[in-house]
Amino acid sequence: MPRSLAVQTETELGGALSVLTLQRRDHQRLDLLLERVANTTGGERQDALTALCRLVFPHAFAEEAVLWPLVRRTLPDGAALTLRVEQEHQEINELFTDLEQTDPGSLQHLQLFGRIAELVRQDARDEEDVLLPKLQEALDPRALRRAGLMWLAVRYTAPTRPHPTVARRPPGNALAALPLTGLDRSRDRLDQLSRRAPAPLAAGCRGASRTLATVAGAVEHLPPLRRGEHPSTRT
Ligand SMILES: [Fe+2]
Ligand SMILES: [Fe+2]
Structure with a gap:
């Protein structure tokens, strides 16, 4: 048991x-x-x-x-x-x-x-x-x-x-790993920096993070990144 x-x-x-x-x-x-x-x-x-x-x-x-x-x-x-x-x-x-x-x-x-x-x-x-x-x-x-x-x-x-749009199964999620990891972890560093940096630099970091968010949003909608999903995964 x-x-x-x-x-x-x-x-x-x-x-x-x-x-x-x-x-x-x-x-x-x-x-x-x-x-x-x-x-x-x-x-x-x-x-x-x-x-x-x-x-x-x-x-x-x-x-x-x-x-x-x-x-x-x-x-x-x-x-x-x-x-x-x-x-x-x-x-x-x-x-x-x-x-x-x-x-x-x-x-x-x-x-x-x-x-x-x-x-x-x-x-x-x-x-x-x-x-x-x-x-x-x-x-x-x-x-x-x-x-x-x-x-x-x-x-x-x-x-x-x-x-949420990336497949929860390979091969879609495996293909997503490289670009989305790079984008997410760069945004993490920019967000951390924006909390410590002086005002003009902090604003620049926040702007760059928003740009990377837009890129990530476009990347995760690429059709190959949705491959492998079981049809009932999404409600
Ligand atoms: Fe777990
Ligand atoms: Fe889990």
């Missing part, structure tokens, strides 16, 4: 580099960030929201690019299990895109964040309680560590912002 990752020791999960340990650690960090957003206001809340976004999207992108294809190759019911979490990821991408366009002080913003928090926590439970324990039964610890290293490598080089 598969056991939830939540009740297992690190040794049972396959060690520090097992994909199961790495997943659980990120889920705990995501939960803390959700708490921080919910319990703070103003600039502190905005910083927590940015940190949440910078973790949730690389985490999910790396799952979609390397982990769920492995699950589909390994488990007989892998296609159905991964489709459910891809649908959750898609909804989180759409909600975050809407969130970025609403006033942080508005009721709509609070409602959108509430739904995002619910979905991020549901996604972690689906993975830790159902999907990953099944993968654990099918793979030995060495294979779990190999999967952990692959997942980690993509997680550190993946896009950091929501991209």
Whole structure:
């Protein structure tokens, strides 16, 4: 009988580099960030929201690019299990895109964040309680560590912002990785710089970030980046 990752020791999960340990650690960090957003206001809340976004999207992108294809190759019911979490990821991408366009002080913003928090926590439970324990039964610890290293490598080089029009499956998401990672991570640096720089330079950084956002918006609509999507991923 598969056991939830939540009740297992690190040794049972396959060690520090097992994909199961790495997943659980990120889920705990995501939960803390959700708490921080919910319990703070103003600039502190905005910083927590940015940190949440910078973790949730690389985490999910790396799952979609390397982990769920492995699950589909390994488990007989892998296609159905991964489709459910891809649908959750898609909804989180759409909600975050809407969130970025609403006033942080508005009721709509609070409602959108509430739904995002619910979905991020549901996604972690689906993975830790159902999907990953099944993968654990099918793979030995060495294979779990190999999967952990692959997942980690993509997680550190993946896009950091929501991209709801890109496929949640290869080959579309794999093709999207290179241009969108470059654009997102350049925008992250420009946004950081704009908070510290003197006024004229800060305005320039914000302008450059907006230009890169427009480029990213155009890139993610390229037809090859939508290839591989399961038709029911989008509601
Ligand atoms: Fe996860
Ligand atoms: Fe996930």
